Amino acid sequence: MAHPKRKTSKQRRNKRRTHYKATVPTTIATCQNCGATVLYHRVCPECGYYRGKLAIEKEVTA
Amino acid sequence: MRHRKRFNHLSRKSAHRKALFANMAASLILNKRIRTTTAKAKALRMFIEPLITKSKKDSTHSRRVVFSYIRNKYAVTELFREISPKITERPGGYTRILKTGNRLGDNADMCIIELVDYNENMLAAKTETKAKTTRRRRVGKKKSTEPVTETLTADVSVDEIPEVSDETRDEEKTDTVATSEEPGTGIVEDEIKESAEEVKEEIEETDPTPEPPKKSDKK
Numbered sequence: 355m356a357h358p359k360r361k362t363s364k365q366r367r368n369k370r371r372t373h374y375k376a377t378v379p380t381t382i383a384t385c386q387n388c389g390a391t392v393l394y395h396r397v398c399p400e401c402g403y404y405r406g407k408l409a410i411e412k413e414v415t416a
Numbered sequence: 417m418r419h420r421k422r423f424n425h426l427s428r429k430s431a432h433r434k435a436l437f438a439n440m441a442a443s444l445i446l447n448k449r450i451r452t453t454t455a456k457a458k459a460l461r462m463f464i465e466p467l468i469t470k471s472k473k474d475s476t477h478s479r480r481v482v483f484s485y486i487r488n489k490y491a492v493t494e495l496f497r498e499i500s501p502k503i504t505e506r507p508g509g510y511t512r513i514l515k516t517g518n519r520l521g522d523n524a525d526m527c528i529i530e531l532v533d534y535n536e537n538m539l540a541a542k543t544e545t546k547a548k549t550t551r552r553r554r555v556g557k558k559k560s561t562e563p564v565t566e567t568l569t570a571d572v573s574v575d576e577i578p579e580v581s582d583e584t585r586d587e588e589k590t591d592t593v594a595t596s597e598e599p600g601t602g603i604v605e606d607e608i609k610e611s612a613e614e615v616k617e618e619i620e621e622t623d624p625t626p627e628p629p630k631k632s633d634k635k
Contacts, residue, residue, distance in 0.1 A: 397514050397516050399516070399517060407537070407541040
């Protein structure tokens with residue numbers, strides 16, 4: 355079986371990892387009730403409102 | 417072969433899956449609202465909605481059929497005694513799934529599944545916003561033409577102040593061009609032109625004394 359001849363150097367490892375990036379989700383909206391940033395189709399985690407209506411009391415979501 | 421077995425198996429054998437649904441259905445009926453993953457909630461919806469429909473007819477047979485799925489006598493009693501009177505008007509769609517983001521730990525897509533007729537807040541909000549709303553497009557057209565004339569008269573009143581330079585007149589010309597390009601009725605356009613001409617005459621009457629050299633430059 356084939357094996358690595360050399361241990362991967364720190365430089366090589368780090369250069370590979372420069373492409374590991376987090377992406378910002380594009381489907382972001384602001385809550386109609388409290389103005390917090392929420393994802394589309396999600397209940398607002400801050401106030402429990404969904405599409406301008408009170409969906410869930412706060413203690414239930416927590 | 418798995419041809420046309422297009423439902424979520426939830427990584428379980430059929431007996432395991434049925435037991436899962438029975439437990440979740442009993443919990444949902446007794447608590448009216450449970451917190452679970454979105455995949456399970458959607459699968460549960462397909463399981464429990466036919467049973468709730470079944471509960472609309474309270475007979476020994478339908479009770480036994482429902483019990484064979486849910487296997488919890490307290491849940492069956494609750495379903496037939498408390499829930500079924502509430503949902504007689506509703507033609508299906510007894511449950512609501514509200515997504516609540518991802519779970520810490522395994523990043524699972526979480527949601528809350530609830531019985532629609534037990535969410536007091538949503539029901540209250542719906543009765544409030546029951547007012548009739550028209551979705552016709554052409555309703556607002558007449559109103560859109562009226563403000564144009566109003567703003568134009570306002571402009572005239574502003575321009576009638578004696579101190580009007582050439583610059584303002586140029587601006588006014590561009591304004592009239594812009595308004596005439598807008599889709600409006602011919603009458604309104606004529607009114608705009610007439611009033612604009614009047615304004616120009618007034619300006620010419622008032623202008624020459626304060627700034628004669630500029631005007632000659634323009635010509």
